[in-house]
Every structure is written in C-alpha cells, then in structure tokens.
Amino acid sequence: MVVTWPTSTGAWQRLGEPRRIDPDTIFDYMDGAGELYLAYRFDHLEIAEYSTAGEDPILAEVYLMSSGDDAYGLVSQDWGGEPVALGDGGCRGLYGAGLLRAWCGTRFVRVLATRETTASRAATLRLAETLLAGQRPVPPPALVAALPSTLAGCAQRPGSTVFLRSDLVLNSVYYLSGDNILSLGPSTEAVVASYAPPAPAGAPTVLLLAISYPDGQAAEKALARFVAAYLPEQVGKARPASGILTAKVEDGWLAATRAGRLAVLAFRCPGADLARQAVTEALQTLDTLEAPHA
Amino acid sequence: MPDGRRPITRRDLIGDVAATAAALAVIGPGRLAAAADRPVRRATVTLVRDAALAETRVDVAVLRKTLAETLQGVTGKKSMTEAWLSLVTPTDVIGLVPTDHLNPTHPELIAAVRESLVEAGIPAERVVLAQGGPDKPTACTALIALPALKAHWLTGIGTVLKNYIMFTGQPSAYHRGDNVKLGEIWNAPHVKGKTRLVLVDALRPLCDKGPQPDPRYMWGYGGLIAGTDPVAVETIALAIITAKRTALRGEPWPLSPPPLCVQAADEVYGLGTSRRAEITLDARGWTKDLLVG
Numbered sequence: 001m002v003v004t005w006p007t008s009t010g011a012w013q014r015l016g017e018p019r020r021i022d023p024d025t026i027f028d029y030m031d032g033a034g035e036l037y038l039a040y041r042f043d044h045l046e047i048a049e050y051s052t053a054g055e056d057p058i059l060a061e062v063y064l065m066s067s068g069d070d071a072y073g074l075v076s077q078d079w080g081g082e083p084v085a086l087g088d089g090g091c092r093g094l095y096g097a098g099l100l101r102a103w104c105g106t107r108f109v110r111v112l113a114t115r116e117t118t119a120s121r122a123a124t125l126r127l128a129e130t131l132l133a134g135q136r137p138v139p140p141p142a143l144v145a146a147l148p149s150t151l152a153g154c155a156q157r158p159g160s161t162v163f164l165r166s167d168l169v170l171n172s173v174y175y176l177s178g179d180n181i182l183s184l185g186p187s188t189e190a191v192v193a194s195y196a197p198p199a200p201a202g203a204p205t206v207l208l209l210a211i212s213y214p215d216g217q218a219a220e221k222a223l224a225r226f227v228a229a230y231l232p233e234q235v236g237k238a239r240p241a242s243g244i245l246t247a248k249v250e251d252g253w254l255a256a257t258r259a260g261r262l263a264v265l266a267f268r269c270p271g272a273d274l275a276r277q278a279v280t281e282a283l284q285t286l287d288t289l290e291a292p293h294a
Numbered sequence: 295m296p297d298g299r300r301p302i303t304r305r306d307l308i309g310d311v312a313a314t315a316a317a318l319a320v321i322g323p324g325r326l327a328a329a330a331d332r333p334v335r336r337a338t339v340t341l342v343r344d345a346a347l348a349e350t351r352v353d354v355a356v357l358r359k360t361l362a363e364t365l366q367g368v369t370g371k372k373s374m375t376e377a378w379l380s381l382v383t384p385t386d387v388i389g390l391v392p393t394d395h396l397n398p399t400h401p402e403l404i405a406a407v408r409e410s411l412v413e414a415g416i417p418a419e420r421v422v423l424a425q426g427g428p429d430k431p432t433a434c435t436a437l438i439a440l441p442a443l444k445a446h447w448l449t450g451i452g453t454v455l456k457n458y459i460m461f462t463g464q465p466s467a468y469h470r471g472d473n474v475k476l477g478e479i480w481n482a483p484h485v486k487g488k489t490r491l492v493l494v495d496a497l498r499p500l501c502d503k504g505p506q507p508d509p510r511y512m513w514g515y516g517g518l519i520a521g522t523d524p525v526a527v528e529t530i531a532l533a534i535i536t537a538k539r540t541a542l543r544g545e546p547w548p549l550s551p552p553p554l555c556v557q558a559a560d561e562v563y564g565l566g567t568s569r570r571a572e573i574t575l576d577a578r579g580w581t582k583d584l585l586v587g
Binding site: 030031032033035036078080081096097098099110112115116167168171172173174175176177178179180181202229230232249250251 | 300301302303304305307308395396446447448452465469470471472473474502504505506507508509510512545550552554
C-alpha cells in the first residue's frame, strides 16, 4: 500500500517530495544504524521533512517491513514512553521528548521533532495518524503472545519483551558474544524477556531466550554451536536424559533445551533447579505453537 | 568457529580485568598479546562544564570561553593561542575530525576550534575537515578528534575510538565482534601519531545506544572533555554515560554490547590507559550532576 504523505501537519509544511531509501542505500542515509532495519527484514523506507517559521523541523520516517512481526520487533527495542492511540483504527504509538514511535500493520513510523513544543507534539501525532492511515493493528508475534507471564515463580518484567531475528539485536539486549553463536538470522524468530525472582529484592532477573528455527535440524545445530562457543567444557559430554543442559557460569546458572525447531535458554538463574524449571515451563507453553514433532 | 579461533563471550567479561584482557588477546592472529601486566601509564583528562551550555541553543561566547579553559587545562598554557601552538604548528595541515551522525558534533564547536586555530596563527587553508576515507588523514600532519559523546548500539560507546572508523576505508571490517579492534585504526601508518588533541563535545550527550537518536536519552551536560590520551578520554566519557544510565533507571543499566574496544585499545593496542586509577581528572566549572569523580 502506498504511503500517503500530507503536504502539511499543523503549521509545518512538507519540504519537497518524500525520499525513498532501499536496503542498498540505507547506509548512505543512516551510517551505523541500517543494520537494525535489515535485521528486521526491512523492505524500504520513505522520509520527509516538515518545517515552519519559529519552530524546529519535524522529520518523519515510514519503514515498510516484510511483516507485522518485524514492525513489532522494531518497537519492542524500547517500550518506554507515553502510550498514545493514533486515529480510531487501533494503531498505537509511544511518545517521549519529541519522538513518536508507532506501528500498525507492516509499518513502523518514527516522527521526530528536533525541539519539543505543544504545537510540535500535536503536529507529530497528527502526522503519524495520516502515515498509518489504512493500516490495521496486527497481533504481537506468536512467540511473544505465547510467553508465560510467570516462570518458575518469577514474574515477567513489564516492558522487557523484545522480538528479534538478529544476534546484533540480541547483543544490544543481552550480550552473549561478538560472534553469532546461536545462528540467528532472517529465517529465525526469537523472543527475549526478563523475569524477576520473588526474592530477594533486587536480585538479578532471569533472562529467557526462545528461538524458533526453520526446522529441528537447524535448532539442534545451533544449540551445538552455542555449547561449543559458550560452554566449551560441556563439549563431548552426553546430554542429560531430560534433554535439558544445565551449567553454572560466571553470572549464574543457565539451562538450554530444544523441542522440534524450538530452542529455549534461560540465563542468570539463581540455581540449577530454577533454571531447569524455567526452560521446562517455557517449553510447555511455547511448544503449543509447534506442529507435532517428528 | 569456522576460522578456528575462540569467540569472546559474555563469560570472558565477568570477572577481573586480567581475565578480560586474556580474552581480548585472542582477537586475531599476529596481534599484540594482551598486557594485563603492562607498565603503569598516566594520563590527565580535562573536563570543563558551564550550565549555559546545557541549553539546546549553543551560546557561542560561552562555548569559546569553555574551549579556552579546556585547552588551558590540557596544555597548562595561559592563552588559547599559546595552547594551540603547543599542540600544532603553523606548518601543519590540521584535520578536524567531527562526528556527523547519530549525535553529531555541534557545528558551533567545530567553528570555534577552527576560528581559534586561525587566530593562533594557523593559516586558514591549513585547517581542514578530515572526517572520511583514508585520504583525509593521509593529507594531514595533525589531527584533532572532535567526536560527540554518545553510546552506540553496535559498540557500546561510539565516541573517541570509533570516530576514526572511516579512515580505514573498510568500516564493515569493524562491525559485529570485530568492533573490539577499533583501536588498531589509531595505529595505522596514515593515522598513527597524528592526533594532537581529543576534544569531546559533551554539550548534549546521548546515553542510549540508538541506533538513531532518541531525545529521551539526551541531556544537557554542558561540557567539553579533552586530553591527549584517546583511551583515557574515552574512559572518562564512558564513566559519564554509564553513570547517567544508572541515574535514569535507578539501577545499573549496563551498556550492551559492552564497550570492549576501550580496554582493548589499552591492553592490546597500547594507545593509552583505560584504568581509572591511572587517570587524573581535572574537572572545572559547573559541578551539578557531574557524574564522574
């Protein structure tokens, strides 16, 4: 669907025609940032600037993604900001300090007023509504929707859920390695969420990582690669009968397991039992998404 | 891994400095061994702040005054002219290396540096903008690094060391895990020894990683951070970013990915010191929310 670009928003007038940025030109537009959008299967981007006398400009970007999951993934980088409803079609956004991030259908919209004023806020919201016109909200990715709200007695921390496909994004949430040791990529789907143990207050959160690979073989291979890189002391050891690998590492216990094409890992757990329980419970919930395993 | 080397992982980074240094030592065949037991290095970093510079609009007069005090702190000279002439000479071709994306260096600062260099007797045509490909530093005999203070989503911090990435002509060679090698750029033959001053624009830093600027994570700090040791300056910059993130969240909010390039620049590439105990901070001016001590 073609993006409808208004010629004005509030007192701001559009400067020229919108520009189109494709995957092969994105680094010219945003050096050092294009990797994020490519990691979410970005199709193309349209941008336009608006200006008015006495106010700073407003920059609007519309990212057209391959799927609603990818648009959601971009927003999920940061759930902070004031939630805002855009139009009456159910589209939503997050606003803060002059920046609006919004998503609907397969679009992710970013509108930035360089200097926030009452007028720029209104113009920003109105512009986003127009740019998302005709889009319908889509549900969160299935992997995200299926995440349990509690895990081994730990409560999911609000705003901690990130949907991703790339090791670069994973590392920006929870650094594992400079290498892609879990073989993430465009054909994988993954979700990360933090869970707070009931006690003691301030204890490190358990981090759950669930990854859906194209097939069981890819998942098995990826877990083997992870073990070789992250748990070299476990290489060559037989996997426990439970199928759940647990290990104590420098920042707590971790557990890893697989069912079909789904791999589930828990990090920073306070004990081996909790680590095992966390991946078991997660797998029970998430596995309902899968077809029966061969 | 396909090339047989062991990847650096999170596990290598949790523990003491020596353990991390040992991990960094494997960043590539033929590189310098990490030197956790290297000789003591000393560096001084000057930080000058003015509340007036924490505003969105830059007060150019205050900026010039702050720049003069910063140069005085770095060089010990009484005037801006004396300070510049202790760092560069009128026969140098001086390349100013600002950052032009994410959180760009304020043009007012670039202009203030350029104007004060010319006032110090440097011919105007010998002060050039040098951000870009390898030809830029090659054409210069002296460089002044002028990055703005910011976090970065691929490298943790994207201020001093990353500022020269375009000098390689192959920035993609420093992406992903290879960003730990950013320090090697400063040792490249067309770059090594040319940097006379690192001057960080900390007027409005960006403390979260982006990859695009989010004003919620920018704040008025109103400062300039400077020194001749790029690693020491980066270390102070990193301390400010880290403290601001903790203040925002009310709990530790570590940069992710971790800024491994800073310690590697010290332990592997020998560019300067990343050890806070070896750095003397000369802080002047506005003290509110200094974030580093």
